[in-house]
Amino acid sequence: MKNLFSLLCCVMVYCGATAQSLPNVRVENADGEVISTSSLTGSKPLIISYWSIACKPCLQELNAINDQLEEWREKADFDVVAVSIDDVRLRATAKARAAAMDWDFICLFDINQSLKRAMNVSQTPQSFVVDTAGNIVFSHSGYTPGSEQLLIDKVIEISKKE
């Protein structure tokens, strides 16, 4: 156990030393087209949130964001990108569910989890804030009702700087 903690500490030390950009990965959008994630950046900050049909807190988080979207957009201009990691088992269900939820989001479908792997997402829910230059400036793992406020706070902060 002692060594395990040493290993963890080792990793933590390096966490602050680096910055990550949004990786350029090809994924499917809601129209079935394959797009490059690099095409999402440039004009507005992004909130990227990973979800799947079987992840209850993910759906809670996305619904909470959607409920507050109008209020948030009065404070900053941004897009929300919902990335489904459902594979062939529930891909069709995820696509239909995303439409039914009436989310005002850009919906992506990461069927073989290439984007998830490139962004080093171990577990869902996991959300990111990406600035207009494509830098990942904030990330949050897990969801408890109210923690979505961290995302909009960060978007407002970077919008003021930009």
Next chain:
Amino acid sequence: MKHLVLMIAGLCGIATANAQINLGKGYLSGSFETNTIYYLNDSKIGSEPTDHFGSNNYLKLDYTLGRFSAGIQADAYLPALLGYELGERPGANHFYLSSKYIQWADTNFEVLVGDIFDQFGNGLVFRSYEDRQLGINTGVEGIRGIYRFGNYVSVKGLYGRPRLYTKYADSWVRGANVNVSLTDIFAMDNVLLTLEGSYLNRHEALDKDAMRDFAALGLTGPDLNLYSGGINFNWKNLFFRGEYAGKGKDLPTAVAEKAVNGRAVLGEIGYSRKGLGVSGTFRMLDNMGTLISLYETGTGNVLNYLPAITRQYTYMLANLNPYQVNVEGELGGQIDVSYRLRNREDRYRYWIFHGNLSNFYTLRREQSQTGNRELLWLDMNFDVERQWNRKWKTTFLFSFQEWNPHHGFKHRTYVSNIFVADVTYKIDHKKSIRAELQYLLSDEYEGDWVAGLVEFGLAPHWSFYISDMYNKDLTKTNYYNGGFSYTKNRTRIQISYGRNRAGYICSGGVCRYSPAYTGCNIAITSSF
């Protein structure tokens, strides 16, 4: 263990040194995950483990510099958690590099040398992937090239040997996938129409073990060929996807007694508009199971991806007896309908109605001793979610499940009726409480179950929960659990203690068996 720490520290050091000396605009990213359990003796569930400690650990590092990227993943099982097949295999490694890669990705050209995670079409002929919950990693160590002729045609080819648990299999795969966009070729407006074709070859010598006579089972050579063709169509609110796959004579499971040809059909259709989503998935499997190696067994010894196409629940009792796919022969699918009704003046008031039907039968009459096609799985369920206002939300779910414990061989099914009530109350903008009450009503198998859960959230960092699941009729056993989690940005720590029922743990429709245990669990995930 000392070597492990030194090695990982070294890797971090090298990677960070690169970042620090600023190789252009390169950056380092990575993730760390540990899932560690201290097992206790618990005579009530017959759990007396010989080794009281299990720990699965993963460290992944990626370095990206423009179009160039490289990475590694190190896995450490110290030892593997109970129920993980990779820890039970003779000669299993405890610490190893589970993946490494170097990649160059241009607009139209990509080449990757290392461990490949990819799939052809819908995975009917090939999928290599990692699922840590199941202990599966089937990444192919080799080379992959992709070339795109504008948006018109994309060609992908790969060659390598698949990972089989902690080592690589002694079989080789090579394959190609072609995707043609008719939308772009014929400049269609508002319609997406693509055609896809795949070919895969698995090569494995049949004379490696004198005890195995594959010729007697009907295998004539070391090569197996798989192929598929598919279509993807999207027009306004409608989408459709279909694929047919076939394969040559092969053993579809590790216990198959005869080599047979295999085939599969997958169809998806859907309609969606604002507030409404309808989807249907249909699949036929006929001996389409494909092993990475004919000499090996296990959940991870699979070259393609044939998950159970059924609803996946988030509630304990609804997931008690999950459906397991019958790769030898099954026919069925699922229909899913969601409808959202939102108050026009208040975004915080809405209804979500959701219904799902999934149903599977054996494909051939000879799969059953009755000579009939038998029911494998039926699940009719619906749930109603009501957001009353900013504070209150309620969900009610009902599921009728009927399943065949003999995988269709005998005419015998068990029926469960499951009821769930779920209430969330948001005390203020940071504090919330959620409670679940569940009941499973059944005259068969283990009889009735009751379960409850209470969760308290203190956003954005803390979450606490207690739960219990009790079998009222057969075992009269409580499966209690309690724990908390702390999250700070990208790091999450969860500590829990509880008793866990023996059963199938499923992820993405693939299941592994986990024995009953009682223990204290610490799970940490972090990424940067």
